[in-house]
Amino acid sequence: MSSIIIKTENPYQVIMEEGSLGKVGSFASAIMDPCRICIISDDNVHSLYTASVASSLENAGFDVYKIVFPAGETTKNLGSVQKILEYLADENFTRSDALLALGGGVIGDLTGFAASVFLRGIKYINVPTSFLAAADSSVGGKTGVNLSAGKNLAGSFWQPSLVVYDPVTVKTLPAASFLDGLAESIKCALIADAPLFGFINLSDMNDETKFVERCVTDSVKVKQFFVENDQYDKGKRQLLNLGHTAGHAIEKLSAFKESHGHAVAQGMVIAARASYKKGWSRQDCCSPLVEVLNKYGLTASCSYKAAELAEAALKDKKRLGNEITLAIPLEIGECALMRLPSGDLQDFFEAGLDER
Template sequence: MEKITITASKTYEVLTGSGLLPRAGAYIRQALGEKVRKICVVTDSNVAPLYSDALISSLEESGFVAVKFVFAAGEASKSLRTLSDLLEFLAQRQLTRSDALVALGGGVTGDLTGFAAASYLRGIPFVQVPTTLLAAVDSSVGGKTGVNLEAGKNLAGAFWQPSLVLFDTDTMATLSQDLLLDGAAEAIKAGAIADKELLSYIREKPDLKDPAVITHLSGRAIEIKRRVVQEDERDIGARQLLNFGHTLGHAIEKCSGFSVSHGHAVAIGMVIESRAALQFGWSREDCTAPLSEILKKFGFPLDCPYSASQLTQAALSDKKRQGDRLTLVIPVAQGDCQLKELPVSRLEEFIKAGLS
């Protein structure tokens, strides 16, 4: 088992290894303490039949009273409606400030559960148990929680750190190749912004079915995120580097009605932003070719089906926008990204350069 300690407004551990889920109750008890009696496991309709029984059994063996809230799988459930349903469920089950939530699933589950934990009774503890590679390497760590609005992605939320992140790598065995790729995109992003050696490893080790590759990728990506989060927990400076590819990735997700998944959209977004940065003269070297090579090696489709105008309109609701300016993450060299402010009036020009 590998352990990474995150020190932010709350200090907690990220545990990664095989066979952790059947022992989750003991780890959660250690993290939450003896006072917590009741836990609500929040999961979706895909994950519940796979892993919820094992988790609940482990929780009950460790002395917890466990209840379960299951919502319909999919990005459409990352909404104020589902959040309201979850909060009402917690109130009906009489959870108190000494109780806790556990997010069992992918990024939608983790973001929704974390926001509910931050909101219910003005804040109760929660634990992340990611079951997708994307959630493990990205959304489960760092304390960003939230839901989507009709206007855009992640526009309502809170910073609320978990008490523990427990990543059982055995859960990767039930993931499709596309879901594994979603996580790989975030690991590639981590390498692109801060770790050229990770990019080299990914280029040589594209086998996402290999547990050793999963462990290495997740560990390095989480370590990069740990450093950035500890420097800038509230996302007002260096943490924005983690958004490489996300401004256009989120726009692609929105334009597609979320039929293009997050990781696949971010992969396309990274290529567009890299190509545009080079054409604008902001990069010291061409980052597009080596990045595209890695992404194609994994099998990512990189053609964008949307116009610069469509992407611009979708990106205008991006939460990173401040007034008439937008902060973009620009690759200046492999493994080295910087933040660059762009007037909103030039956004379509930037996107056109990236699509050409």
């Protein structure tokens, strides 16, 4: 078992342990009195894991309610928030009651947002079941939903009261979702954890559960550092956006056929190659990055042109004005933030795409 305390205003524990799904009730009762708790999940995860979480909560004295949404990104909308809020109000949930997100990042972001606004804020527990949610979205308190105009445009900062990850859940995770999580873990390694990068590069993955446990533990530690030092994402936490400026543009240009992990993988390669070519990085991070991405079947090479990427990225960032902040690798395990005039972004992408 590993346990990490995230020291935000109200510190909370992130527990990683095989078999922890069946112990959520006892972990929860250590931090709150038994109350009403509403488990929010999607239809894939519900049929696999709700029963075990619910019975553990009931055994610990909680009164369990459930809401199940269709799986997928389209559930992350204001209509789903309204459905949760109306349900909680109908069932007379009070400020001392709680929510529990059981699922991937979609369910975590949605549940956290609903928790942040119901009665001006109630507690929620995050029980991530996808690699990506465990390594990235369940920690840090960014919650939200999508609007028609774009992803994550409505949201709040609202930290969970507890995070419990059972790495055994990786056994049922679809392969594509596994790669999405792995891409974020490689990102954390490249930003701030060279030993994790080496581990991922050398692993033979003969024990998938142990592999994921190590990746998630170390990624959460990287995230912990940035969240504790910059909870509201005004400075260094933006390093966690490495690969995401080009990545989001690639997702958009592909009409979201390119998954988040593959898009971020290509975005990281672009950032690494461009910063090496421009003499900003101390070493060539691009070659080892491409090697590790190829090893796991993540896409390293981008088929879009620099002009298309820049146009899509700048549309996304137009609220930021004339400058854009990019995360760039200096060496494996260290990145820096770089402010560029928006007009230079295309040139940056050109350098990052040119494989010569």
